[in-house]
Amino acid sequence: MKSKTTNAINISILLMILIGILIYIKVYNKPFANISESKPNVSIESKELIDSFFNNENEANSKFLEQIIQVRGLITEITSGKNGNNIITLGDKNAIGGVTCHLSSEESTKTNNLKIGQQINIKGICTGYLLDVILVKCVIIE
Amino acid sequence: MKSIYILLFTLLFSAISFGQGKFLTKQGYTSFFSATPIEDIKAENNQVLSIIDTSTGTIAISILIKSFMFEKSLMQEHFNENYLESDKYPKAIFKGQILDFDSVNENENPVTIVGDITIHGVTKKIETKGIISKKEDNIILNGDFIVKVADFEIEIPSVVSNNIAESIKVTYELDHKPYKK
Numbered sequence: 001m002k003s004k005t006t007n008a009i010n011i012s013i014l015l016m017i018l019i020g021i022l023i024y025i026k027v028y029n030k031p032f033a034n035i036s037e038s039k040p041n042v043s044i045e046s047k048e049l050i051d052s053f054f055n056n057e058n059e060a061n062s063k064f065l066e067q068i069i070q071v072r073g074l075i076t077e078i079t080s081g082k083n084g085n086n087i088i089t090l091g092d093k094n095a096i097g098g099v100t101c102h103l104s105s106e107e108s109t110k111t112n113n114l115k116i117g118q119q120i121n122i123k124g125i126c127t128g129y130l131l132d133v134i135l136v137k138c139v140i141i142e
Numbered sequence: 143m144k145s146i147y148i149l150l151f152t153l154l155f156s157a158i159s160f161g162q163g164k165f166l167t168k169q170g171y172t173s174f175f176s177a178t179p180i181e182d183i184k185a186e187n188n189q190v191l192s193i194i195d196t197s198t199g200t201i202a203i204s205i206l207i208k209s210f211m212f213e214k215s216l217m218q219e220h221f222n223e224n225y226l227e228s229d230k231y232p233k234a235i236f237k238g239q240i241l242d243f244d245s246v247n248e249n250e251n252p253v254t255i256v257g258d259i260t261i262h263g264v265t266k267k268i269e270t271k272g273i274i275s276k277k278e279d280n281i282i283l284n285g286d287f288i289v290k291v292a293d294f295e296i297e298i299p300s301v302v303s304n305n306i307a308e309s310i311k312v313t314y315e316l317d318h319k320p321y322k323k
Contacts, residue, residue, distance in 0.1 A: 032215045128206035130191040
């Protein structure tokens with residue numbers, strides 16, 4: 001009789017440990033947010049986004065950092081980064097600051113038809129403000 | 143006669159603007175690497191802002207902490223929220239001087255860089271060696287150095303202290319273009 005209960009206890013402890021390990025693996029391997037399938041937290045014009053950072057960086061940081069932002073604006077530059085991924089800059093040609101959108105590698109193949117001066121919607125994660133507002137892991141909406 | 147003056151003026155002006163001025167990159171690369179027997183952790187950042195003033199050899203670098211991309215999202219989360227506290231300290235900054243800057247040419251020359259590095263709100267003096275070269279119009283600066291986590295008051299909980307190295311290797315590749323405007 002006694003050995004039966006110890007067995008049951010042993011099995012349940014083993015089960016708990018197993019479940020714990022599974023949860024740990026799941027949390028440890030938690031995937032990154034899928035930008036193309038996520039709804040943006042903020043939808044904004046490029047000029048408005050640049051102005052908010054330019055006027056009050058701290059306030060803009062607390063509002064926009066790590067958020068998925070959909071930004072609309074005119075393309076001022078299309079370049080390619082060191083890692084081969086393309087970078088689209090949005091903004092006003094005559095202004096100093098812009099929004100640099102670092103495309104993901106899959107999206108980098110979609111820039112061939114894009115032209116300077118064209119209006120575009122891009123979605124990405126905001127990481128902050130240097131000379132430009134920076135969005136990473138960007139996808140092109142249209 | 144007039145055209146000669148214009149020619150001279152243009153030559154002089156272009157000579158000045160070529161030799162002296164600001165060189166800039168907004169897409170500089172930096173990465174750091176932590177190696178322990180348990181796991182290796184690497185993060186990369188392709189949004190480094192670096193500006194070199196060639197008339198003085200000064201260099202200023204700004205790095206967004208949240209721009210470091212990790213292999214696993216949990217690592218990135220812990221790095222930002224618990225260790226670097228990137229909401230409180232969103233940027234790492236270096237301001238300094240490239241010594242013997244005058245010797246910059248097409249060859250890859252070693253240079254010494256001295257200055258102040260600020261990470262996690264803590265500023266430290268640093269002296270490090272880099273490789274500088276001029277390719278076409280660009281000034282390229284590459285190198286690496288070691289950062290001690292404890293020097294910057296970054297607290298690693300004892301639970302994960304075996305997973306994160308005490309000394310982190312930082313690598314950088316900065317390809318500066320002449321700044322026009």
